[in-house]
Amino acid sequence: MTEQLIEQIRNHANSEPVPDLDLDGVIRRGRQVRRRRSVARRTFATLAVGALAGSAVIVAANRGSESNLTVSASFSAHEVKLVSAAYRTGGAFSRGDTLWFSDPDYAVDLGTTIQLMYYTSSGVVAGVTNDDAGDVKRDYVYVGTDGSVRELNLPGNVVPGTDAQADRYAYLTKQGSGFQIHVIEASTGDELATRSFDAPYSWAGWSVPPIGLTGDFVVLGVDGRQQVINWRTGERAADVPGTQLPVTGGGRALGGENGGVTYRLGDSHALRSTRDLATVAESGLGPWAMNELSPDGRFVETTNTFVGYDDRGHFIGVQSVDGKTISHPVVHVTDVATGHRVTLPGNSRTYGWTPDGQLMRVDGTKVTTCDGATGDCTSRTVPEGPGKIHMAGKYLGS
Secondary structure, eight states, rough: OHHHHHHHHHHHHHHHEEEEEHHHHHHHHHHHEETTTTSSHHHHHHHHSSSSSSTTTEOOOOOOOTEEEEEOOOOOOOHHHHHHHHHHHOEEETTTEESSSSSSSEEEOOSSSSEEEOOOOEEEEEEEETTTTTOSEEEEEEETTTSEEEEOOOOSOEEEEETTTTTTEEEEEETTTTEEEEEEEEOOOOOEEEEEEEEOOOSSSSSSSSSEEEEEEEEEEOOOOEEEEOOOOOOOOEEEEESSSEEEEETEEEEGGGGGGEEEEEEEEEEEGGGGOBBBTTOOOBBBBBBETTTTSSEEEESEEEEEEEETSSSEEEEEEEEEEEESSSEEETTTOOOOOEEOOOOTTTEETTTTTTTEEEEEEEEEOOOTTOEEEEEEEEEOOOSSOOTOOOOOOO
16 A cells, blocks of 8 residues: 555656746736625735735736746735634635635635645645646745735745745755755745755655655655754754655654654654554555644544545545445544544545644535544535635645
8 A cells, every 4th residue: 555655646746747837827817815704895806917906916027037926915914814813723725726715705816726735824835737627737826814925936846845833835956966955934935044965865756855844844755764954953853764755743743654653853752653543454464554644733644444546536435455345434533642532434535634733624515624632523615616626735636
């Protein structure tokens, strides 16, 4: 199972070229920031570069090698607090070119298809494309809970790491025989630090290692281990065991076999194990499980079933490691601090997270969030529309 996941990661990386974003096309198609509910309804629409529409100011630079785009909505502090609070507890999701900060009334229309979203403390880093099917990732933009949209000038074929608890993201570039870490303030684009490192890397399909970011640390998925570097000082910290995509949050990271142990970054002290949830096939293959850490580091979601797809990518069911059909699969949620567990119906593709560590799932037009400590869930609906709703924070999409 682990080999199949790694092969999926490689295929995902190799199939995602990142050509330039068509900013002119984005501007032509327009974008709107909608705010309703407890404030007077207002709509901001881009009519022309530099035009004033309501209280939104849209600024775009001339295209070129250093082209950039900034769209800012002049919300009051009260309005921004409403959107931000909804986002923290309810997450972000998208359909087509529309991104919602939890509530359908808190929407940003980008004018280009949203494919991937990763959390920062005050907005999302979104992978966007001009392909309406969402099959080709084109570039990244930052979408803030204040309504701002800004192009991110990331190099081609990278997947950034973001910190749901801070206004930061990080990415890697090649530097000689090694690599360079770039840590960026998401809302402004200011580079906070660059750090160099050298380590063998060959196991995934990206041209640079996958990267995670939480607090003062970046976690680098190099060969044989996960290398940890304090981005503020450039100093190495204790490695996290295991070769995998870094899964980080709240100053913690997953490591070990199947990512079954939660480690505290800095000294790599083991905090909690979920390895007892791994299953072994009758053939002796295993143990196997898939673990995901919540963005705030409080919970680990564990699944020990496998999601099956046919040759055309259509879902065909949930199976055990032996290939037996599981009619009622469940996920296990473990509190890292206490070890307390709850189970919820679903599989490895069912749930995402909110920035504050609530589980989130989407069924048609129903969005549900569940408390990781109690398993209690609440649901809300979003407007019907063409296409599938995507949850933020899913590494391979959702």
